[in-house]
Amino acid sequence: MPIYLYNTLSRKKEIFETIEPDKVRMYVCGPTVYDACHIGHARSVVFFDVLARYLRARGFEVIYVRNFTDVDDKIIQKAQKTGTSCKEIAEKFIREFYEDMDALKVERATFEPRATEYIPDIIKLVQALIDKGHAYPLDGDVYFSVERFSGYGKLSGRKLDDMEAGARVNVDVRKRNPFDFALWKASKPGEPEWDSPWGKGRPGWHIECSAMSSALLGDSIDIHGGGQDLTFPHHENEIAQSEAVFEKIFVRYWVHNGFVNINSEKMSKSLGNFLLIKDVLKSYHPEVVRLFLLSSHYRSPIDFSDKTMDESRAALDKIYAVLSRLEDRFGINPPELPQQSGDLWKRFCDAMDDDLNTARGIGMVFESVRTLNRFLDTSETSMPEDTAAAILATWADLRSIGRILGVFSESTEQYAADSKRLGIHNTMVDPAWVEQMIADRTAARKAREWQKADDIRKQLETMNVILEDRPEGTLWRMG
Numbered sequence: 001m002p003i004y005l006y007n008t009l010s011r012k013k014e015i016f017e018t019i020e021p022d023k024v025r026m027y028v029c030g031p032t033v034y035d036a037c038h039i040g041h042a043r044s045v046v047f048f049d050v051l052a053r054y055l056r057a058r059g060f061e062v063i064y065v066r067n068f069t070d071v072d073d074k075i076i077q078k079a080q081k082t083g084t085s086c087k088e089i090a091e092k093f094i095r096e097f098y099e100d101m102d103a104l105k106v107e108r109a110t111f112e113p114r115a116t117e118y119i120p121d122i123i124k125l126v127q128a129l130i131d132k133g134h135a136y137p138l139d140g141d142v143y144f145s146v147e148r149f150s151g152y153g154k155l156s157g158r159k160l161d162d163m164e165a166g167a168r169v170n171v172d173v174r175k176r177n178p179f180d181f182a183l184w185k186a187s188k189p190g191e192p193e194w195d196s197p198w199g200k201g202r203p204g205w206h207i208e209c210s211a212m213s214s215a216l217l218g219d220s221i222d223i224h225g226g227g228q229d230l231t232f233p234h235h236e237n238e239i240a241q242s243e244a245v246f247e248k249i250f251v252r253y254w255v256h257n258g259f260v261n262i263n264s265e266k267m268s269k270s271l272g273n274f275l276l277i278k279d280v281l282k283s284y285h286p287e288v289v290r291l292f293l294l295s296s297h298y299r300s301p302i303d304f305s306d307k308t309m310d311e312s313r314a315a316l317d318k319i320y321a322v323l324s325r326l327e328d329r330f331g332i333n334p335p336e337l338p339q340q341s342g343d344l345w346k347r348f349c350d351a352m353d354d355d356l357n358t359a360r361g362i363g364m365v366f367e368s369v370r371t372l373n374r375f376l377d378t379s380e381t382s383m384p385e386d387t388a389a390a391i392l393a394t395w396a397d398l399r400s401i402g403r404i405l406g407v408f409s410e411s412t413e414q415y416a417a418d419s420k421r422l423g424i425h426n427t428m429v430d431p432a433w434v435e436q437m438i439a440d441r442t443a444a445r446k447a448r449e450w451q452k453a454d455d456i457r458k459q460l461e462t463m464n465v466i467l468e469d470r471p472e473g474t475l476w477r478m479g
Helices: 039-057 073-082 086-103 115-131 160-165 205-217 228-246 286-294 306-330 343-353 358-378 385-405 412-427 431-446 450-462
Strands: 004-007 012-015 023-028 061-066 135-138 141-144 181-186 201-203 221-227 251-257 260-262 302-304 465-470 473-478
Touching (some): 004 251, 023 039, 023 205, 039 061, 039 260, 039 286, 061 205, 073 086, 115 135, 115 141, 115 201, 115 205, 181 205, 201 205, 205 221, 205 228, 228 251, 286 302, 286 306, 286 358, 302 306, 343 358, 431 450, 431 473, 450 465
Parallel strands (some): 023 061, 260 302
Antiparallel strands (some): 004 012, 135 141
């Protein structure tokens, strides 16, 4: 079955066909490293992580580039404000990016270049644009002339004439057109600088990605991605400068993810609802965060709230609970399972082939969880061979799906331990006190003091402590 992707450029779903058979060249805009990453960054990085995983599972060789912008106005401002260097600022937040994304189980891209590593490539590209008449030097700066590129606005759907009519008057009057954008910026005192044919300076933001993409993936690529906010002007400008200099299609499929809202409001520092990944992970298991981010279609907005996160946590608990039941029932460790072979995997692929519909795929997972629980409830002692085979196939499919989504991929024991730790942290429950309460309950049960034992269970439940009586003893977890 073919894979369909929604192409922002054509504004419709298209059959995914690569430039080179069975090979995908994908570039995704990474962070400008001047601050810690927020939950909006997580949505983009997690989605494209899943896209790369799924394409590989479908047999493609994926060359994935995700960059770091490590020279930029915001980094310079941060360095000046804190009295440190731009390099120190960039290094600090690149380390924090990896800490956040490693916690979220994001796999490393094939290449993760930094803009400052590609200054010679950038200068070469800017000079080529000048030579072709698409750019002009001006007092140490270099600007791209948008009027020289006839396709300007085709990605965002904006017409240059309309944009010019609404342009603000306080623009740089030196430019030929208010929307001409900087390819190279003359350096100011104390700013990072490199030698160039136009004097000491640094690259503009947009040219960085064109240079890194062409150096690592070639002049034309299959997929270019990022958040919806990058469509204009960043990606629009990338198209203009890349197609002007290389004189060929820059990107076949433009893929953009939607925004994350906080309690139904746009996430904004000014509103005080700016959620950093590292803060979210203090309260929620990383897989809960991933499941939440993938529970809506990637192009739709998604709303972060205590309610939606608690729903995701409860949903993940149910998946791990049935996986634990399967391990107990069959005595099989997950690594011993075969590769995907059942109907669930095929239906999951159908959903993913339809513009990477993770929401529908996750819905199928929960349908299977309910079915598995029914089978296990009605076959506690024995079951027909064909039923057992179907259950094992579904179990194998769940594990394969987990590897694509990056969720329910831990051991059940590890997940239970991590969840307990987070629950204790969030509720300030004393584990020693819980153990003593369980011991008192066990003693009450032995003495046939059933009411006392029941009262202890209810008291623990008010603290969100859930008990599970097993032959080997009573276990507890945070609800």
